[in-house]
Amino acid sequence: xxxxxxxxxxxxxxxxxxxxxxxxxxxxxxxxxxxxxxxxxxxxxxxxxxxxxxxxxxxxxxxxxxxxxxxxxxxxxxxxxxxxxxxxxxxxxxxx
Amino acid sequence: xxxxxxxxxxxxxxxxxxxxxxxxxxxxxxxxxxxxxxxxxxxxxxxxxxxxxxxxxxxxxxxxxxxxxxxxxxxxxxxxxxxxxxxxxxxxxxxx
Numbered sequence: 326x327x328x329x330x331x332x333x334x335x336x337x338x339x340x341x342x343x344x345x346x347x348x349x350x351x352x353x354x355x356x357x358x359x360x361x362x363x364x365x366x367x368x369x370x371x372x373x374x375x376x377x378x379x380x381x382x383x384x385x386x387x388x389x390x391x392x393x394x395x396x397x398x399x400x401x402x403x404x405x406x407x408x409x410x411x412x413x414x415x416x417x418x419x420x421x
Numbered sequence: 422x423x424x425x426x427x428x429x430x431x432x433x434x435x436x437x438x439x440x441x442x443x444x445x446x447x448x449x450x451x452x453x454x455x456x457x458x459x460x461x462x463x464x465x466x467x468x469x470x471x472x473x474x475x476x477x478x479x480x481x482x483x484x485x486x487x488x489x490x491x492x493x494x495x496x497x498x499x500x501x502x503x504x505x506x507x508x509x510x511x512x513x514x515x516x517x
Contacts (some may be wrong), residue, residue, distance in 0.1 A: 329464040336457045337473070343450045344477070345484060347443065348495070352488025354439045361432045368425040377433070381440070388441060392448025398505055399444070405501070409494055 351406075358410045362417035372414050378407070447502075454506045458513035468510050474503070 365372060382403060389399040461468060478499060485495040 329460060329466065332460055333457065333466070336453050336460070339453050340450060340457075341477075341480065343446050343453070344481065346446045347450070347498075348481065348484040348490060349488055350439050350442045350446065351494075351498075352485075352490050354436060354443070355490065357432050357435050357439070361429065361436075364425060364428055364432070370425065370429070381437075384437065385440065385444065388444040389448075392445055394444060394448050394451070395505070398447075398501065401501055402443075402447075402498075405494065405497055409491070 354406070355409065355413065359413055359417065362410075362414040365414070366418050372411070372418070450502070451505065451509065455509055455513065458506075458510040461510070462514050468507070468514070 362372075364370070385399050385403050386396060388394075389396060458468075460466070481495050481499050482492060484490075485492060
């Protein structure tokens, strides 16, 4: 194995490990937002909270700047997560 | 504060904490893929490796099943990451 391929293999191991963290963190995040969905449905709280979403967006962009992530990527990630949360909450409301 | 609003505040704290992990993990992932980009550009290795991408996709879906994430979401996340990696690698090749 050349030095380059050995280094590449090492980088890939680290990427795989980070992907594990990413997906497990996302999984845990949706488990909690599902609990939020149940809580809101039980309590008759509104499904959508524009102040909370604005605070989250500001926080996402603040952390993104700290870690050097492009703001377009962060917007895309946030939209992806919010769409999934809304879908999950709709299912939860349908179940009650 | 009612019991519901206290529980909601607690859930939101946990979500914010997980979002911090998500964004820091993503930031670290791109730092490593940028190192991969530099390595590949220096070593004249091909930018795209279909076997590696197929292995990553399989691994993403395996973890997604374990943690209960929808496969569409995982495909969307993977596409988002790969697009950004390709963009970063193009920039790196341009800098060499």
